[in-house]
Amino acid sequence: MWMCIFFGGIIFGAILMNLGAAFFLGDDGIFNLSSLNRIRYLKVDSSSFLPYVIGQRIKPFLFLLLISATSFGTAAAYLLVAWQGIATGMLMTAAVIRFGIKGILLILAGIFPQYLLLFPAGIMMLVWCCQNCSVRYNPGKSLWPVYGNRRKQLWHQMTALIWILCVVLIACVLECYVNPILMTDVVKIF
Numbered sequence: 001m002w003m004c005i006f007f008g009g010i011i012f013g014a015i016l017m018n019l020g021a022a023f024f025l026g027d028d029g030i031f032n033l034s035s036l037n038r039i040r041y042l043k044v045d046s047s048s049f050l051p052y053v054i055g056q057r058i059k060p061f062l063f064l065l066l067i068s069a070t071s072f073g074t075a076a077a078y079l080l081v082a083w084q085g086i087a088t089g090m091l092m093t094a095a096v097i098r099f100g101i102k103g104i105l106l107i108l109a110g111i112f113p114q115y116l117l118l119f120p121a122g123i124m125m126l127v128w129c130c131q132n133c134s135v136r137y138n139p140g141k142s143l144w145p146v147y148g149n150r151r152k153q154l155w156h157q158m159t160a161l162i163w164i165l166c167v168v169l170i171a172c173v174l175e176c177y178v179n180p181i182l183m184t185d186v187v188k189i190f
Contacts, residue, residue, distance in 0.1 A: 002081045002126060009085020017093035024094060031098040040187045044180040053172045061168060064129040073133030077126045102190060109186035113178055117171035124164045132157060
């Protein structure tokens, strides 16, 4: 179901970008040449960049963690998937409109290698959120086993959450130390 919502969001984002191309892709819009020129010669201080990236990447996970304690947890998970699909569709469409096939290469450089970990961690967090919400409000629709012992249930959920957060932190390290090298190399072909 999440994949259908995500791909539907991509299609909606692509349509939205095509309709608003004049606004989004103007001289000051996304992927303008002056921004790419700045990236081309950018030297990233990865150790200073890491706290910023962790803060940005952790926000959706913290949102899901907090909202999963309410009855809106499952709905929030679906809305987040739709939002990510719309954002992905808009970004991919903007890159292709602006640069053609090279735009796809730019997007791939921007998401590699961190999204090899962030994507599965995001799915795991969505499942965790829906599970936490269903354990509290609708145990019959639980995705994982619901343990009769509250302590065992908490231990199971905390272990999964710690695993997810560790994967996100590793992805953040990759984004700060590996991705800038790849991104500056790819931007040089534009």
